[in-house]
Amino acid sequence: MRDHAPRAVTAICAALEEQMEHGLLLAGAKLPAERQLSELFDTTRITLRDALVQLEARGLVYREDRRGWFVSPPRLTYELNERSHFHAMVRAQGRLPHTELLSAQAIPAPAVVCDRLGLAPLSQVIRICRRRRIDGRLVLYVEHYLNPAYFPGVLEHDLSQPLTELYAHAYGIAYGQVRFEMLPTALPLEAAGALKVSAGSPGLRITRINHDSRGRLIDCDLEYWRHDAIRVVTTVSP
Amino acid sequence: MRDHAPRAVTAICAALEEQMEHGLLLAGAKLPAERQLSELFDTTRITLRDALVQLEARGLVYREDRRGWFVSPPRLTYELNERSHFHAMVRAQGRLPHTELLSAQAIPAPAVVCDRLGLAPLSQVIRICRRRRIDGRLVLYVEHYLNPAYFPGVLEHDLSQPLTELYAHAYGIAYGQVRFEMLPTALPLEAAGALKVSAGSPGLRITRINHDSRGRLIDCDLEYWRHDAIRVVTTVSP
DNA sequence: GAGTGGTCTAGACCACCAA
DNA sequence: TGGTGGTCTAGACCACTCC
Numbered sequence: 298m299r300d301h302a303p304r305a306v307t308a309i310c311a312a313l314e315e316q317m318e319h320g321l322l323l324a325g326a327k328l329p330a331e332r333q334l335s336e337l338f339d340t341t342r343i344t345l346r347d348a349l350v351q352l353e354a355r356g357l358v359y360r361e362d363r364r365g366w367f368v369s370p371p372r373l374t375y376e377l378n379e380r381s382h383f384h385a386m387v388r389a390q391g392r393l394p395h396t397e398l399l400s401a402q403a404i405p406a407p408a409v410v411c412d413r414l415g416l417a418p419l420s421q422v423i424r425i426c427r428r429r430r431i432d433g434r435l436v437l438y439v440e441h442y443l444n445p446a447y448f449p450g451v452l453e454h455d456l457s458q459p460l461t462e463l464y465a466h467a468y469g470i471a472y473g474q475v476r477f478e479m480l481p482t483a484l485p486l487e488a489a490g491a492l493k494v495s496a497g498s499p500g501l502r503i504t505r506i507n508h509d510s511r512g513r514l515i516d517c518d519l520e521y522w523r524h525d526a527i528r529v530v531t532t533v534s535p
Numbered sequence: 536m537r538d539h540a541p542r543a544v545t546a547i548c549a550a551l552e553e554q555m556e557h558g559l560l561l562a563g564a565k566l567p568a569e570r571q572l573s574e575l576f577d578t579t580r581i582t583l584r585d586a587l588v589q590l591e592a593r594g595l596v597y598r599e600d601r602r603g604w605f606v607s608p609p610r611l612t613y614e615l616n617e618r619s620h621f622h623a624m625v626r627a628q629g630r631l632p633h634t635e636l637l638s639a640q641a642i643p644a645p646a647v648v649c650d651r652l653g654l655a656p657l658s659q660v661i662r663i664c665r666r667r668r669i670d671g672r673l674v675l676y677v678e679h680y681l682n683p684a685y686f687p688g689v690l691e692h693d694l695s696q697p698l699t700e701l702y703a704h705a706y707g708i709a710y711g712q713v714r715f716e717m718l719p720t721a722l723p724l725e726a727a728g729a730l731k732v733s734a735g736s737p738g739l740r741i742t743r744i745n746h747d748s749r750g751r752l753i754d755c756d757l758e759y760w761r762h763d764a765i766r767v768v769t770t771v772s773p
Numbered sequence: 774g775a776g777t778g779g780t781c782t783a784g785a786c787c788a789c790c791a792a
Numbered sequence: 793t794g795g796t797g798g799t800c801t802a803g804a805c806c807a808c809t810c811c
Contacts, residue, residue: 304799330777341801343581346778351735354721363778363808372718377771476770480610481719481739481762483592495779497589499737499762501719510773524719524737531769532714533615535748542780568796579782584797601789601797733798777809783802790796 356525
């Protein structure tokens with residue numbers, strides 16, 4: 298409120314941070330109930346929630362819809378230059394990956410996808426929706442759109458495995474040039490639902506447009522990450 | 536509240552969005568006062584603010600600290616592979632760049648900077664803090680850290696010009712390999728103050744570690760972008 | 774069924790910006 | 793100086809989770 302007497306929210310944030318730094322609240326730990334915390338800090342639930350939302354914005358805590366607040370685990374480093382897939386990347390960082398298939402079907406291509414994949418209007422594409430976890434925590438919702446011309450019968454395969462490997466083994470296709478776009482935004486309804494977070498929580502949208510090693514445009518994806526789950530890294534050479 | 540009767544917040548968001556889509560609220564326009572809007576939507580200020588914060592998270596509106604809410608202009612596309620600087624990039628997208636020098640001095644290198652620049656502990660570095668605008672809107676707070684060995688007398692120059700050009704003209708140094716790290720997080724106090732946004736607003740932190748064309752580690756920067764001002768794009772080849 | 778988070782109401786005071 | 797946004801209080805009801 299005043300400059301010399303920090304706001305209540307700031308004080309609460311500082312107190313919680315201090316606990317986390319000193320290892321009293323470990324990554325993944327559940328915080329006490331909001332009402333309990335608001336009593337502890339002698340304030341209202343609204344104010345306490347403001348503080349938690351601040352910490353959430355900074356990536357220190359996160360919430361699971363209607364389940365409560367938890368201490369955020371460290372971010373995954375997403376190295377764009379490495380040609381590896383989610384599972385390899387997560388495991389290489391000593392953590393446990395998991396992928397769950399949500400849906401897979403041929404649909405009329407949305408306009409954005411036609412544009413990205415260079416398809417004619419009203420083409421069909423194969424859409425694969427999945428969600429992924431790191432150490433059990435939901436962190437990523439992905440929609441893949443495949444150009445069906447290159448992947449006949451792809452829906453018959455096990456689609457919870459890394460697509461990279463499926464492409465290689467079943468179709469002899471490997472990724473070549475990849476175009477990335479990254480954009481901080483709120484998670485849209487679809488992604489928020491799949492990740493079990495309250496709609497509108499902050500997220501990072503990453504879109505990829507993938508060519509194969511022969512330069513053909515083979516698929517694109519739309520990834521929605523929890524904003525605090527990831528650190529993107531890349532090296533650019535002249 | 537109920538699934539079939541959308542929440543008040545959702546309804547307000549939808550109404551404002553609709554106005555923006557139909558060009559009744561143009562980019563940069565100031566929204567009416569919160570109290571006025573809350574009356575218009577027949578709700579409390581708290582609820583109305585929730586809605587605005589949602590739209591802010593999605594990058595549709597933004598606020599200037601204590602000045603009100605405004606409609607967000609389109610994002611700047613930050614193409615990592617292009618070796619151009621802020622001014623060139625902004626102008627190339629038909630917009631007006633502006634850079635303001637906040638401070639420039641030699642200081643004892645913070646630990647992080649020692650690490651990034653490969654300096655011995657307790658080395659000196661030159662720190663240059665600046666803030667930048669697009670079409671008059673504050674969007675970026677940057678701290679540059681230069682290895683003083685390569686830039687004797689750099690503080691004597693005009694530091695509101697692009698450093699890239701200063702490096703080239705005064706020192707014959709050009710960028711070579713650049714390492715980027717991107718991380719969605721809240722704006723820290725320093726950046727929030729410089730950008731005149733309320734502390735804790737969402738932002739995108741980009742750090743760069745820059746080598747010159749001969750592979751020497753010459754400087755690094757710490758950029759804090761308004762989260763809704765930017766879209767990062769890059770192409771990765773095998 | 775108890776307790777939780779999600780949502781909302783109806784106010785209040787303050788510091789700061791603009792006039 | 794008036795009005796603005798920033799912050800905070802003290803409640804309330806609901807849907808959902810978890811026991």
